[in-house]
Amino acid sequence: MMIQTRITELFGIEKPIVQGGLMWIARAELAAAVANAGGIGFMTALTFPDPEDLRAEIRKCRQMTDKPFGVNLTFLPTLTPPDYPAYIRVCIEEGVRFIETAGRNPEAYMDEIKSAGIKVLHKCTSVRHAQKAVKIGCDAIGMDGFEAAGHPGEDDVTSLILLPATRDAIDVPLVASGGFADGRGLAAALALGADAINMGTRFVATKEAPVHDNVKQALVGRTERDTRLIMRSLRNTERVLHNTAADKVIEIEQQPGETRIEDIVPYVAGRVGEEMLKDGNMETGTLAAGQCMGLIRDVPSVEDLLERIMAEAEAVIRKNAESIRD
Structure with missing residues (x-):
């Protein structure tokens, strides 16, 4: 079974699985591994204080894969904002085809990004924000449920409600984020109206994630309460x-x-x-982590993880189709 959706078509990928921006973690090694496994990975621009360092990382990623990948730009509320125009110029000059935006409204930068032919996936935490993102020209929406790691918004609404509500409100491709770590989650997201899933925490617990092994092991065997x-x-x-x-x-x-x-x-x-x-000192600082920790059992390679997710999703879809026929 091939699961083809509007997201696989938009990004030119084989599997409807997205690795979103992970501060300090989403570097060339991880993004390339996801790309080579058939999904799409987004490197996090602000991991690199100097836009020229991002340029070097983009080139490094190109040496590791010939498949599609993108760059995440998170617009943060701060007294001293990063040089976002410089990061955008690097993406344009390096021929990046896909940008994931997050945080504040990216409208101020949309004309420059879109005029370069770059497709924009904007991450939201509410239906109203998704509608605004579509209005300003975003090509796809990523919807973060309350289960998600990092900043899940202030509305405390879970993916189970956000996904169908967003699907009813917009007509562009939709990526589900928050609580997804296996094939059952992918099948459920598709049933709720999404075109793909975004995984963050689950990708941290993979062999290719460029972090200390203590970090990876800290996510294994936990529960949804942790x-x-x-x-x-x-x-x-x-x-x-x-x-x-x-x-x-x-x-x-x-x-x-x-x-x-x-x-x-x-x-x-x-x-x-x-x-x-x-x-790897796991007590000194905070680590963004989602409730999907309750589903993380091991630290596989990215390729093995994506193959396992797709096989499980296909099995669930077949089983449900057979049950409906019966």
């Missing part, structure tokens, strides 16, 4: 692995009075997380 929601008081909710750093942030947030950003920075700052990924 994440924590932090920064709720700041209206910037993040779902992370339950560890000492997450507990400390929650403790600070529960203290009387307004939470001070400077008090939690030592635990959530990007560089702290980057060092944790390198040295």
Whole structure:
């Protein structure tokens, strides 16, 4: 069985599986492995402080695969924003065909991106944001359910509701994100109206992910209860692995009075997380992790993982079709 969807057609890929942006992790090694296995991987631009470093990573990825891959651009609320126009120019000059945008509205950059013939997949956490993204010209929508790692929004709506609600509201290709880690999830997402799934946490626990093995093993054998929601008081909710750093942030947030950003920075700052990924000390910083941890049992190669997901999804679809006929 070949599962072909509007997403496989849009990206020119074999399998409806997307590896989205993972800060510090989504580098050439992982994106190329996903591409070679038939999906599509997105390298995270802001992993590279200098846009020229992103250029070098794009070229490195091209040496590792001749299949489609893309670049993630997350527009962050910050006092000193990154040089987004420079990152976009690098993508254009290097012939990147696909960009995944996330965070704030990318409208200010859409004309330049689209005029270069680049297709845009925008990640949302609500139906209203998806409708706006389509209106400004995004070619596809990624919808993050509340189960997702990182920033799942403030509405607390799960994928089970968001996917069909979004499908009813927009007519562009839709990627499901939040709670997906196996073939059953892919089959379910397709049934709910999605054209593909996006996996983040599951790809961290693969052989090709460029992180310390302690990080990968920390995701294996967990349950769906082993994440924590932090920064709720700041209206910037993040779902992370339950560890000492997450507990400390929650403790600070529960203290009387307004939470001070400077008090939690030592635990959530990007560089702290980057060092944790390198040295494997799993208590020093926070690690974005989704509830799909309850479905992670091993650390396979990306190729084996995607083959397993597709085989399981096809088996589920066949079984359900036979049950309906019976």
